[in-house]
Amino acid sequence: MNGFVVGGTRSGVGKTVATLAIARALEAQGHDVQPAKAGPDFIDPSHHEAVTGTPSRTLDLWLEGREGTRRNYHRGDGDVCVVEGVMGLYDGDCSSTAMVADVLDLPVILVADAKAGMESVAATVHGFREYAAHAGRDIDVAGLVAQRAHGGRHEQGIRDALPEDLTYFGRIPPQSALEIPDRHLGLHMGEEAALDEAALDDAAETIRVDRLLDAAATPPRPEARPAADPMDTRIAVARDAAFCFTYPATVERLRERAEVVAFSPLAGDDLPACDGVYLPGGYPELHGEALEASPTLGEIATRAEDGTAVLGECGGLMALTESLTTTDGDTYEMAGVLPASVRMHDRYQALDHVELRATQDTLTAAADDSRRGHEFHYSSADVDSDARFAFDVVRGDGIDDGRDGLSEYRTLGTYCHLHAESGAFDAFVERAAER
Structure with missing residues (x-):
């Protein structure tokens, strides 16, 4: 199963909404999406399931180890896996988004806030890609989804500023209907606060599915987990x-x-x-x-x-x-x-x-x-x-x-x-x- 990781420049940048828009765009073109979440979260996966109808896989190196993380990825069911990251791309000493992408050998689609920038947004994505070598992470930051980006001149300015080897994968328009309410422990659960369907469909239309599929890769196969006998329990x-x-x-x-x-x-x-x-x-x-x-x-x-x-x-x-x-x-x-x-x-x-x-x-x-x-x-x-x-x-x-x-x-x-x-x-x- 091919896939990619949706990483963010920081916490709260809009990874969950971008992930849901990407999943909706893929499904609109007939793809069977398997959602997943880097890190130990329970709440973001509930939104994945609310949109796709498929339970989201948990991918965490601390909880599962290298082979366990790969096993949980390959236990998914679909033709493309969309993995939402945790915090900022490189944040976390036990199981950062970058670590998960490295172990799974998946490209990263970076979500950056474009509300008040164009060339600076491109510079940020370029910097995140270059930092991978400095951090010793063998990961490929493939390109950008621009969060809170308008169309027209705003979108075009971001695209024109990106280096040729960074792909523009689309944008998430600035709409209040695409905001998920939160409380202690994080966002409301998916069944409590589903996104507005029309707003999500509008966001999905801005996503370049063809480019995402071109970037997607398949992780290495894991070692088999030792079998355990069923018990009369x-x-x-x-x-x-x-x-x-x-x-x-x-x-x-x-x-x-x-x-x-x-x-x-x-x-x-x-x-x-x-x-x-x-x-x-x-x-x-x-x-x-x-x-x-x-x-x-x-x-x-x-x-x-x-x-x-x-x-x-x-x-x-x-x-x-x-x-x-x-x-x-x-x-x-x-x-x-x-x-x-x-x-x-x-x-x-x-x-x-x-x-x-x-x-x-x-x-x-x-x-x-x-x-x-x-x-x-x-x-x-x-x-x-x-x-x-x-x-x-x-x-x-x-x-x-x-x-x-x-x-x-x-x-x-x-x-x-x-x-x-x-x-x-x-x-x-x-x-x-x-x-």
């Missing part, structure tokens, strides 16, 4: 607006190893008969009243006390604690499985790629195993003095005093989000089957 996965941060690769791996059944705590669903429960991250803080009233959290608590394996990540961790207090001062009772209370803040409390080392056997790792993941949250946890933790934090913040993996019964709650390539979910299925 059933895993219940929470899926709703409060628990919506799930990597496609994680659900795929769970389905390879176990039977997977979805349920919604927000809807008050009965917790299915299962050997393990997975509560992914999301926005429980936006649904405190509904979660407090939901009988599902009580059922999870009962199953946890009975020894069912329960894994909660970030938002899932929050739902497993005793209470959740919002920034407005409202406090809601949660499942009460883990000995902690959670409070929301106006500023983020942690944002980083992380590494954990298991101090004991736990649901996602054996003692002394390391797990790489990421954390991004606006909450903090006030834990009881006798709380038990399963991980020391090698890199990152964790829950409390350099520790993560709050544990009670066979329940594990972490601020760390893990990817299936880490082996964590294989371990979870196997531990769940032991009951």
Whole structure:
């Protein structure tokens, strides 16, 4: 599958909108687009899926390694892959957009803000291309998509100023209908704030699909991942607006190893008969009243006390604690499985790629195993003095005093989000089957 990376000169330059316009332009000409996202984000991929109808692949070197990143790319389904970058092209010490493009050997389509420039925009793209050699990155900055560029003289001035070996791939017109609202953790999710269809179609018409396809390349084939036998195990996965941060690769791996059944705590669903429960991250803080009233959290608590394996990540961790207090001062009772209370803040409390080392056997790792993941949250946890933790934090913040993996019964709650390539979910299925 051919593809390319949509990189940006900085965060907030409009990579997501450019990516969506490019995907729409490709689909308008009959191409089957596989979206992807460099970095550990859950929110931008929701917009990819809202526009293309296809789940977006996560490509992150820290979470997945070189071969895992290539495997996740090639697990995609389409004839062209559009990879949205993270932050500015070269930003990030663990898995920058440039690093991902290098490992996948894909060209970079650079998005630059053209609102108040013409020749300077061309100079910026030229500088980003030349910087690759200085940074030791074997990547090809192929050309430009001009963000917030008018047509006519403005567009022509940018095109005329580009060096001959940099391609002009089109522009994104300055329209308020192409702005996605944001909140803590980033943009609104795709199903909440879909872009105006007509505005997106207008933007797509400015994209030069022929030039994009000429620039696209195919990444090297990855090493095969060792096969793992299916187990006679059933895993219940929470899926709703409060628990919506799930990597496609994680659900795929769970389905390879176990039977997977979805349920919604927000809807008050009965917790299915299962050997393990997975509560992914999301926005429980936006649904405190509904979660407090939901009988599902009580059922999870009962199953946890009975020894069912329960894994909660970030938002899932929050739902497993005793209470959740919002920034407005409202406090809601949660499942009460883990000995902690959670409070929301106006500023983020942690944002980083992380590494954990298991101090004991736990649901996602054996003692002394390391797990790489990421954390991004606006909450903090006030834990009881006798709380038990399963991980020391090698890199990152964790829950409390350099520790993560709050544990009670066979329940594990972490601020760390893990990817299936880490082996964590294989371990979870196997531990769940032991009951």
